[in-house]
Amino acid sequence: MSPRTPAAPVPIVLGFLARAYPDARILLDYRNPFELLVATVLAAQCTDERVNRVVPALFRKYPDPRALAAAPAEAVEEAVRATGFYRNKAKAIRGLSAAILERHGGKVPATMEALAALPGVGRKTASILLGACFGVDALPVDTHVGRVSFRLGLTASKDPVRIEQDLSASVPAGRRWEFATRLGWHGRKVCAARKPKCPLCGLSTVCPRNGVK
Ligand code: SF4
Structure with missing residues (x-):
């Protein structure tokens, strides 16, 4: 060019x-902002289809930030193994769950600043959350x-x-x-x-x- x-x-x-x-629309399946946040982290270097196959069992066991933050690392690693880079991803989703619990009372925040400050959450992921869940023109x-x-x-x-x-x-x-x-x-x-x-x-x-x- x-x-x-x-x-x-x-x-x-x-x-x-x-x-x-x-x-x-977003191709990841989700029922609430927490599920989309976790699914988006799991979708790094992985297809949306594969993430959609993995998350139902994950959220049946750990449906909210409190449950996921308290889950044993090995159990979460096993639950997300099929998405690749599973140790890092398990650490990330447990860490962001703990941060949501501590900083925001268990509720996913709805601002770019607060979302991007969560561990493992970058600007792209924050923008996806804002647009898909909070009606922001991100x-x-x-x-x-x-x-x-x-x-x-x-x-x-x-x-x-x-x-x-x-x-x-x-x-x-x-x-x-x-x-x-x-x-x-x-x-x-x-x-x-x-x-x-x-x-x-x-x-x-x-x-x-x-x-x-
Ligand atoms: S948008 Fe992509 S597919 Fe379409 S003409 Fe340009 S390079 Fe080709």
């Missing part, structure tokens, strides 16, 4: 995404959102924090959560990491990356 190649116009991208993915930048935004010329960065800043400057307030959720779907279904399906892509006429190897 030449530095002078114009970025795909955001209104066109938004319009396309709304038509193509009207029902886009803009989580995962690998799909970052990749497709870069290819569309909406950012020149590969750093998630910078990408979020760039997108927040061009995507109107009120449509950022919708944008991130739908763009993530486009990344999964069409604009794949290794082989983007440019000939089938509804953004091909405005995408500066279209067809570039």
Whole structure:
């Protein structure tokens, strides 16, 4: 992509995404903010489908922060083993459960500051919680959102924090959560990491990356 190649116009991208993915949503299963928080941590380096298979048994045994914080480390490790990196993940979800209990009386907080201060919770995870559970117009930048935004010329960065800043400057307030959720779907279904399906892509006429190897 030449530095002078114009970025795909955001209104066109938004319009396309709304038509193509009207029902886009978080693919992790959850019944409350605590479950989504834990599932999001478990989804690192793992597919959402696999996490969805693991969490029902986990939450049957440990349904809330108090139960998970008090659970033996080995038992939690075993319960999340199938998601990979299970020792670190077990430590993270027990740690964040303890912090929610101590700092927030067992209730998942609803601000970026408080969420991102929980152990093992980064800005992306906090944004997912805010958007999915608390109705905040957050803009989580995962690998799909970052990749497709870069290819569309909406950012020149590969750093998630910078990408979020760039997108927040061009995507109107009120449509950022919708944008991130739908763009993530486009990344999964069409604009794949290794082989983007440019000939089938509804953004091909405005995408500066279209067809570039
Ligand atoms: S044209 Fe190709 S690179 Fe551009 S958004 Fe579509 S699939 Fe991705």
